[in-house]
Amino acid sequence: MKTILVLGAGLSASSMIRYLLERSAHENWQVRIVDHDLEVVKRKINGFERGVALSFNALDASERRPEIENADLVISMLPARFHPEVARDCIDLKTHLITPSYISPEMAALDQEAKDAGILIMNEIGVDPGIDHMSAMKIVHDIQGRGGKIVSFKSYTGGLIAPESDNNPWNYKFTWNPRNVVLAGQGGATSFVQNGQYKYIPYNRLFKHLDTLSVEGYGDFTGYANRNSLSYRETYGLEDIPTIFRGTLRRPGFCEAWNVFIELGMTDDMYHMYNAAELTPRSFLNSYLPYHPTKSAEEKFREFLREDRMHLYDRFEWLGLFKDEPLIDLENATPAQVLQKILVDKLSLQEGDKDMIVMIHEFEYKLNGSSFRIQSNMVNIGEDQVYTSMSNTVGLPVAICAKMMLNNNIQELGVTLPIQPEIYNPILEELATFDISFVERETELNPV
């Protein structure tokens, strides 16, 4: 019998845990699941005999290490900053590890030690990062295998609301951590390369510099730039690619409206508002509009919007931004925290709502003197509010990778991510059986 230790049983772990437990008898696995909330674990184990619910502080090494020592594989769904210390325990105790998170510099530095210990530390194997790497690398390797030269790669992902649950003027609901949505694009350079030129976009223009995309059967999307597209050149072995861009998808109009919050100053998380405890949405708005002895907040906001953006006005009214009812529990809050409170009240998932993950890759390449474009799209709808699309697309690649590792189907050692065909091919094939699959369309570009 093999033992899997799962650290953290939060939202994004649901589908991964279900996958492992459903196969636990057949594969002869014991699945030991730790969370600070024992009830959450029990609910996710759902009666499966091979599941063991544990409640201890997974962040405490002395509690965690005996469990790691007894396990054949650790899956860490803890916040990303804790992964390096879990990884050091795994190296000490010679236990393989999977995390869905980006490889931090601290994690990358453990590569040789992990190899010396004979263990594999697989990272970036959720949806983004994860499915994006695997699906893109499959196309990269295919083009390169045919002798083609890739000249442009653009990739977009969005966590959105499913069309059947899309019933508000923002065409958006929070299907993931709202704080990350409110702070998106802050705290770093947004950079990419376009036709060989480095380009940088400051936060104040991020939600204005938009690409329009569409997916057959799912309508239009807009994409804004992700913070750093450039590191992907090295990861994907495309060091000299003239154009590389990564973006986040929203429905049309969302970004233009979101930019109004940025322009007002409402997404700032760097200071505490003097009067946060007494704020209403209306007085919060007024804090960012000029003083006027007689004009209403509505009038001043219309002037701020200007005629060319007046079509966005209804979105803000719908959010209740002009209401003068007290917001609660906001003592000492930052503007971003106040805004989050206003948004969460209106943009949270309702009973029966389903989420949706959309991923779009666009490649351009040259082969035998001709130019071609490949568009590859994935749309996945969640099952319900536990087995969301976010949970499925993050958790299933992790779980499938776990199965492969326990069955000794991966020979690689050290700190890595899923960019090798031996790893991504079987995972992408099995993901397709869960309706997580890409529709690819290739066209020849007209010569200029």
Place this chain on the structure above:
Amino acid sequence: MKTILVLGAGLSASSMIRYLLERSAHENWQVRIVDHDLEVVKRKINGFERGVALSFNALDASERRPEIENADLVISMLPARFHPEVARDCIDLKTHLITPSYISPEMAALDQEAKDAGILIMNEIGVDPGIDHMSAMKIVHDIQGRGGKIVSFKSYTGGLIAPESDNNPWNYKFTWNPRNVVLAGQGGATSFVQNGQYKYIPYNRLFKHLDTLSVEGYGDFTGYANRNSLSYRETYGLEDIPTIFRGTLRRPGFCEAWNVFIELGMTDDMYHMYNAAELTPRSFLNSYLPYHPTKSAEEKFREFLREDRMHLYDRFEWLGLFKDEPLIDLENATPAQVLQKILVDKLSLQEGDKDMIVMIHEFEYKLNGSSFRIQSNMVNIGEDQVYTSMSNTVGLPVAICAKMMLNNNIQELGVTLPIQPEIYNPILEELATFDISFVERETELNPV
């Protein structure tokens, strides 16, 4: 004989040192001046017998403490972050201290210890902070003494180029640390109170939210908001004032044009540019403009500016922003560092140039059912490039205060700033003999 120890003999210390040395024989002072550059100190001592040039690392306590022990008064012109540790030495060794810098929380915490040691630690006694406090408090106390109630206080200061040296389209030259100018307004909330309402301005609107002011004989200025106006309510004892605002002065058009740099993203100091070492002003500009296969940087920049700001175009052309000649020594630079390099090349003081400090206070108050406005302006022009207006207005209040302290004319102890009449009255009177004086104009406001 009394001994004064001056730590740091940089630009802003020149006038203070001259004042002390010129009076050293008459007052029976020895002035011991420390800087890492002995030649700088010797030049500033300029043959005065009572001046002693010292060169050691003033940041090293073991080198500094014997000098502090032997001194009657220490004047620290070191970077503000070092003042608390100098203050702790002064407390230990029972030596009075003056610094021109803001009272940091660490400095404020030393108040009781300074009182217990029987010493005075005078801070915020340069120009801004310093002359602003003293001149404003004189008016505040005067209005309050007559029974008036202050309802609005706005105060603006600018370090600018003197009219006779103002010969470029920006109407600006660097008369102070260029880095602080490039980063102005970043890294904190800009907040104030207007008619009882808290107002916040994000960085992306800071240089658009402008007040227009004028000073007779000196023309028009625009003022943009300083980071935090609100702490002045407590300092000035105006806790309930409905309107308080502090701003920085520039010549008209400067702020509108500066905002173009912000909008482009060129003032960001949080990331390093990939290709900084190879940048030209033109490629730097292109990094922030959208890619286009045929349009020139000039065309794209004009589109970015838009018709309503086209009158600013010449300022950017004059700066050389479209030139394709390499910038040097910028390896790994941030955008703010690249921009600073471009600006310093064009906006530095030329031989014979003089600087100018402008300060404008605007008070509104009610008295006996009527409303009044007081405008109080100070304009000071520098003597030359050593005894600049910046050096005079920072250094002379420090030096006059030093004289008062050595003559036992100040009874206060502890960590303080110059907001008491016993302190500001004699200093303001003596400053007037150096042509640093305020012109006050009072008008009755028409009842609404």
